[in-house]
Amino acid sequence: DSGVTQTPKHLxxxxxxxxxxxxxxxxxxxxxxxxxxxxxxxxxxxxxxYNGEERAKGNILERFSxxxxxxxxxxxxxxxxxxxxxxxxxxxxxxxGGSVQPQHFGDxxxxxxx
Amino acid sequence: xQPVQSPQxxxxxxxxxxxxxxxxxxxxxxxxxxxxxHGEAPVFLMILLKGGExxxxxxxxxxxxxxxxxxxxxxxxxQLSYSGTYFCGTDLTSNRDDKIIFGKGTRLHIxx
Numbered sequence: 001d002s003g004v005t006q007t008p009k010h011l012x013x014x015x016x017x018x019x020x021x022x023x024x025x026x027x028x029x030x031x032x033x034x035x036x037x038x039x040x041x042x043x044x045x046x047x048x049x050y051n052g053e054e055r056a057k058g059n060i061l062e063r064f065s066x067x068x069x070x071x072x073x074x075x076x077x078x079x080x081x082x083x084x085x086x087x088x089x090x091x092x093x094x095x096x097g098g099s100v101q102p103q104h105f106g107d108x109x110x111x112x113x114x
Numbered sequence: 115x116q117p118v119q120s121p122q123x124x125x126x127x128x129x130x131x132x133x134x135x136x137x138x139x140x141x142x143x144x145x146x147x148x149x150x151x152h153g154e155a156p157v158f159l160m161i162l163l164k165g166g167e168x169x170x171x172x173x174x175x176x177x178x179x180x181x182x183x184x185x186x187x188x189x190x191x192x193q194l195s196y197s198g199t200y201f202c203g204t205d206l207t208s209n210r211d212d213k214i215i216f217g218k219g220t221r222l223h224i225x226x
Contacts, residue, residue, distance in 0.1 A: 002155060042201060043156065043216040056213040090155060102158035
């Protein structure tokens with residue numbers, strides 16, 4: 001158990017819809033990362049937050065947005081969903097961020113678009 | 115710039131050794147290694163920093179050649195539990211706003 005909690009575990013929805021994925025970091029971790037993992041693909045970095053502020057951005061689509069709240073939990077919002085958005089979405093957390101600390105991953109949210 | 119991992123997949127018998135490589139086209143500050151079992155979350159194995167510092171797992175070793183911009187993960191006397199997909203992630207700077215870019219992974223399957 002990494003201590004990172006992601007909800008829901010599974011999400012099935014239709015094209016054009018909007019969903020929200022939630023992540024609670026490990027106790028004491030200030031940094032949250034979001035990754036997308038498609039079938040047979042690596043971990044695609046989407047976005048990082050540190051103590052409520054956006055710190056780094058990857059190949060995140062304009063239809064996607066995220067935020068980190070004062071209690072440090074984070075939400076990833078995906079809108080105007082397309083079939084290609086079907087993937088496993090992971091959240092990870094670390095104490096501060098950067099290169100010198102490990103990231104601890106949640107169990108992921110599997111998003112299926114019908 | 116996504117790092118390149120090799121091999122893409124490897125099958126071993128229990129007790130055999132494996133080496134997984136990770137190469138970058140740019141100078142690196144750090145290399146991260148993670149293992150992901152099927153249907154599970156990636157799990158941290160090791161961080162190697164420029165200058166030689168390592169942080170990580172007791173039973174797995176790795177090297178970081180800064181000049182060649184490469185890292186290798188060494189799995190010796192492999193056990194069935196070592197099966198999974200191994201990802202390397204690279205970071206170009208020590209800046210906290212820099213991001214780790216992961217390779218596509220190396221699938222390791224250990225046979226009894």
